[in-house]
Amino acid sequence: MGKVKTFELRQKSKEELLKQLEDLKNELAQLRVSQVTGQGGAAKLAKIKVIRKSIARVLTIYNQTEREKLLAAYKGRKYLPLDLRVKKTRAIRRRLTVKQLTAKTEKAKKKAAYFPTRKYALKAL
Numbered sequence: 294m295g296k297v298k299t300f301e302l303r304q305k306s307k308e309e310l311l312k313q314l315e316d317l318k319n320e321l322a323q324l325r326v327s328q329v330t331g332q333g334g335a336a337k338l339a340k341i342k343v344i345r346k347s348i349a350r351v352l353t354i355y356n357q358t359e360r361e362k363l364l365a366a367y368k369g370r371k372y373l374p375l376d377l378r379v380k381k382t383r384a385i386r387r388r389l390t391v392k393q394l395t396a397k398t399e400k401a402k403k404k405a406a407y408f409p410t411r412k413y414a415l416k417a418l
Contacts, residue, residue, distance in 0.1 A: 297347045302354040310358075314351045320344055 297317075302310065321344045327333035328341065360377070367373050397405070 296343050297350055299350055299354060302351060310351055310355045317344055317348045317351065
């Protein structure tokens with residue numbers, strides 16, 4: 294098995310991806326055995342890197358598709374699982390919402406209504 298293409302992986306189903314992952318892992322195990330025994334030439338040693346990258350690609354596509362499915366399943370719900378929430382930073386996550394920032398007490402509302410800020414217009418000379 295050679296280098297796998299991402300656009301081809303995106304078209305595959307979950308079962309096909311897992312099957313391909315298993316095949317790649319088996320091939321990697323065989324290459325490692327041949328590396329230890331010294332039977333493999335330079336081509337086999339170079340192929341280890343290609344297989345490892347292919348495994349990473351398959352896992353990445355698999356995880357991305359699973360995440361998309363979960364996000365679609367939780368769409369419209371009030372709470373999301375922690376790993377599906379937007380990461381941002383800790384400070385941003387704890388920051389007050391816009392509604393909380395603009396909220397005023399009854400006293401502040403009355404004061405703003407009864408004593409609005411005055412506007413002055415100056416005449417030009």
